[in-house]
Amino acid sequence: MRGVVMFAPGDVRVVDREDPEIVEPTDAIIRLTATCICGSDLWPYRGIEPAEHTLMGHEYVGVVEEIGADVHTLKVGDFVVGSFCISDNTCEICRSGFQSRCVHGSFVAAAIGTQSEFARIPYADGTLVATPTMPEPELIPSLLAASDVLGTxxxxxxxxxxxxxxxxxxxxxxxxxxxxxxxxxxxxxxxxxxxxxxxxxxxxxxxxxxxxxxxxxxxxxxxxxxxxxxxxxxxxxxxxxxxxxxxxxxxxxxxxxxxxxxxxxxxxxxxxxxxxxxxxxxxxxxGPAPVRRFLPDLIDRIWKRSIDPGKVFDLTLPLDRAPDGYRAMDERRAVKTLLTL
Amino acid sequence: MRGVVMFAPGDVRVVDREDPEIVEPTDAIIRLTATCICGSDLWPYRGIEPAEHTLMGHEYVGVVEEIGADVHTLKVGDFVVGSFCISDNTCEICRSGFQSRCVHGSFVAAAIGTQSEFARIPYADGTLVATPTMPEPELIPSLLAASDVLGTxxxxxxxxxxxxxxxxxxxxxxxxxxxxxxxxxxxxxxxxxxxxxxxxxxxxxxxxxxxxxxxxxxxxxxxxxxxxxxxxxxxxxxxxxxxxxxxxxxxxxxxxxxxxxxxxxxxxxxxxxxxxxxxxxxxxxxGPAPVRRFLPDLIDRIWKRSIDPGKVFDLTLPLDRAPDGYRAMDERRAVKTLLTL
Missing domain, CATH: 3.40.50.720 (NAD(P)-binding Rossmann-like Domain)
Incomplete structure (x- = not known):
């Protein structure tokens, strides 16, 4: 599959990456519908944080392609919005509303990299939330925003x-x-x-x-x-x-x-x-936002068209042009770049 | 009247101070029943904070001796417990429960100094709380504790x-x-x-x-x-x-x-x-505790003998022996010293 990798500060490329596979029975594989570039991606881009063949991207919406044997709340074909923090959503910390610090938690950034065609999402039941049905295309940017920037x-x-x-x-x-x-x-x-x-x-x-x-x-x-x-x-x-x-x-x-x-x-x-x-x-x-706490409510507000956070994207490019998106944000020509697949 | 003054770090004396008088119509003059030495009094005592003829003491219980024309919730003869922070208890910040940051607030420490026989308390209605009747003597240490250490x-x-x-x-x-x-x-x-x-x-x-x-x-x-x-x-x-x-x-x-x-x-x-x-x-x-928020509840619990915070005082001395009290706390021979009048 294609995916964005930052080889070094300022050096972002779309390259071939291995297709992800189910590893744990709680995993799901999703086919990305849209992803985006985060303001925090500019830190390594500008050399303020290290970047060395780093997989990029932690915001994502997509369609469930495959699920592990222990995934129960999602089915293949569901459209899902996921948090940028993996969470089981069942531990004591998750139940207190701090899914960003789940005892089984990890960051989607770097380990997964969702500026890509597919992604393996651990603890799928605890991390992803399905929309009621397949969304109208005009809702995609807003649903994608819920993944991090709106949730944060x-x-x-x-x-x-x-x-x-x-x-x-x-x-x-x-x-x-x-x-x-x-x-x-x-x-x-x-x-x-x-x-x-x-x-x-x-x-x-x-x-x-x-x-x-x-x-x-x-x-x-x-x-x-x-x-x-x-x-x-x-x-x-x-x-x-x-x-x-x-x-x-x-x-x-x-x-x-x-x-x-x-x-x-x-x-x-x-x-x-x-x-x-x-x-x-x-x-x-x-701290890192426990987006999962808010996702059901945010999806509901977007679904009812009460909010239109997708307006925050002022540049839309195909995934292959991700490097242009980074450049536009670095040069402050864009607030936030959506990448289509 | 007699009062404790710290002339320099380590140099605490009981000296003659001028009797306080009503200055503002919202003032009350109280005759102290008991006062005490705070752990924070050890900072200047040890030279970590400046001390130069500093009036000492900010914890106090006593009897109202005189009230200004605009004091309405207290009368002469009331036994009162006061916060170590002056507050009007009516401004927006007070109403939100942060009387320690009242817009008319100030600290009792230094400006008033309640290790003394009498004290002028500004914004008496907003700072002092009267007990239901004159307390039994064994309740005095606990009521005094409410003034700061318990409230904090x-x-x-x-x-x-x-x-x-x-x-x-x-x-x-x-x-x-x-x-x-x-x-x-x-x-x-x-x-x-x-x-x-x-x-x-x-x-x-x-x-x-x-x-x-x-x-x-x-x-x-x-x-x-x-x-x-x-x-x-x-x-x-x-x-x-x-x-x-x-x-x-x-x-x-x-x-x-x-x-x-x-x-x-x-x-x-x-x-x-x-x-x-x-x-x-x-x-x-x-931050500095908004003791006034908790005072009515704390007095109630003490009055009902549900709590006995007065146990925290493990040394009781007459005001004239305040220097011994400072020494005992500095040398960790005492947790907290009560001074009687």
Whole structure:
């Protein structure tokens, strides 16, 4: 089969890979319908993380091609959406809603690589969710978004305690931040402040539900949020970048007793000063999103056409042109690239 | 009046101070019945924080001596318990349960200094809670404990989501950690693991409700907690120290999706690596405890003799011997010193 491999930073190629096969009885093999490039794929692309013949891709929707003997909730021919984290969905951690830290968990990235024609998904019952029937083609981008970028934004909005009457600020105007805006809106937030300095992303943020835009960053950005909230700070803040500045901007933009949901992948060297955290007195929750917790609800909202997260894809290319997709995102010509098969 | 002043690190004296007077109409003057020395008073005593003619004390119970024109919930002669944080208890932050960050808030420490005969308490309605009648003398230590050490342990247990069926670990066997054990027990925790290497504190922890003791610290301590919890970690961890080691020990002892409640005053230089925090995926909440939120409930439990947190005081001295109390705590001969008036 064809699949995307990053040979070295900046060197992405579509190559022949071995077809996956059932290994464990809980596995399923899916034929990909669509996949995409994640903002986190740019870290190795830019040499900030290692890349050495790395299999790429962790977002996916597709059709079940084959199932192992112990797969019970899915059948061959089902259209499925899967999380970027493998989970059995039965262990104590999964049952508490943190399927991204399942005791049998692993990341789809690297080990599987779903920028490919087929993929073997372990713990298929616990990782994949079938749609009611075969989806209309126009729903595919939104269902694909649920796999990570929407699910991650949703987790962040949930961790930021977005809800009726709440003011939510969003740090980061990438795809995840934009999905955080959409999620906060869906969860009933009254006011949503998108922090962005790019006119086209501001427009998308407003389309997804942002009521205010703040263009400044860092301490200045946090001060701007306080100015908009009677000096108190937002009730909840979504952090979707993962840098030192963005983390502190999020914490300092939150009102005392408020909630920070952080999903920007924190990189080596980012540290939170404990004394500032102590006196900020905010709830902090973040990490790899337990997308599986939210998938049934997200699929339902997409199926009913209540939300259209697929709009976050502003570039669509066939899998064979994946390298162009990486380039477009690296050069910020695209927010997020969908790859068709 | 007499009051405790720290002239320099290690130099604590009982001196004459001016009697306080009503300044604002929302003030009350109280005559102290008892006060005490806090573990945090040892930071300046040991020179880790500055001390220069600092007024000492922030825990207090007493009788209302005089009230300002705008005090409505208290009357002269009421016996009151107050929080170590001044709060109006009406602002948005107070109403959300974070009275320790009230928009009109301040710390009792330094500005007021309740190791003294009298104290002026601003925002008396929002800071003080009256007991139903004059308490029996044997309830005084427990009511005094509610002012900070019990209220702080309770907040930590609440932030650690202690409740039925939960396993809670407690990092720190000082007075606050011991009160955290008591709080976790009261909140219904099934299993309470106290981390302590001091036999007498282990005994007190068991008396307050600890079911297990772990003597190791740091990574070894966290590993011991995982061994006791099927490799997962405790559902909730109370952090009551405030050092780099104790914070990481708490985070690493918590199961994914679990809760860390941290109340050890974090000092300069303690930093949390964001990548470790990201992949730990735990809820983090801490800071100065909003004791006022819990005071009515705590007074009620003490009044009914359901809890006896006053046991945490293992040394009682008259105010004039405060210097001996500081010395005993500094030399770890006492967990916590009560000062009578």
């Amino acid at each position: 934004g949703w987790f962040a909005a949930d961790a930021a305690a977005a809800g009726p009457g709440k003011t939510i600020a969003v740090v980061g105007d990438g795809a995840v931040g934009l999905m955080g805006v959409l999620a906060a809106k869906q969860l009933g937030a009254e006011r949503i402040i998108a922090m962005s300095r790019h006119p086209e992303r501001q427009a998308l943020a407003r389309e997804f539900g942002a009521t205010d835009i703040v263009e400044t960053r860092g301490d200045e950005g946090a001060a701007a949020i306080k100015d908009l909230t009677n000096g108190l700070g937002a009730h909840g803040v979504i952090e979707a970048v993962g840098t030192q500045e963005s983390m502190m901007q999020a914490i300092n933009s939150t009102c005392p007793g408020g909630h920070v949901g952080y999903v920007g992948v924190a990189h080596d060297g980012v540290t939170l000063p404990a004394d500032q955290l102590f006196f900020a007195e905010v709830h902090l929750l973040g | 342990g309770w907040f930590a247990a609440d932030a650690a989501a202690a409740g039925p069926g939960k396993t809670i670990a407690v990092v720190g066997d000082g007075a606050v950690g011991l009160m955290g054990v008591l709080a976790a027990k009261q909140l219904g925790a099934e299993r309470i693991i106290a981390m302590s290497r001091h036999p007498e504190r282990q005994a007190l922890a068991r008396e307050f409700g600890a079911t297990d003791i772990v003597e190791t610290r740091g990574d070894e301590g966290a590993a011991a907690i995982k061994d006791l919890t099927n490799g997962l970690g405790a559902h909730g961890v109370i952090e009551a120290v405030g050092t780099q080691e104790s914070m990481m020990q708490a985070i690493n002892s918590t199961c994914p999706g679990g809760h860390v409640g941290y109340v050890g005053v974090a000092h300069d230089g303690v930093t949390l690596p964001a990548d470790q925090l990201f992949f730990a995926e735990v809820h983090l909440l801490g």
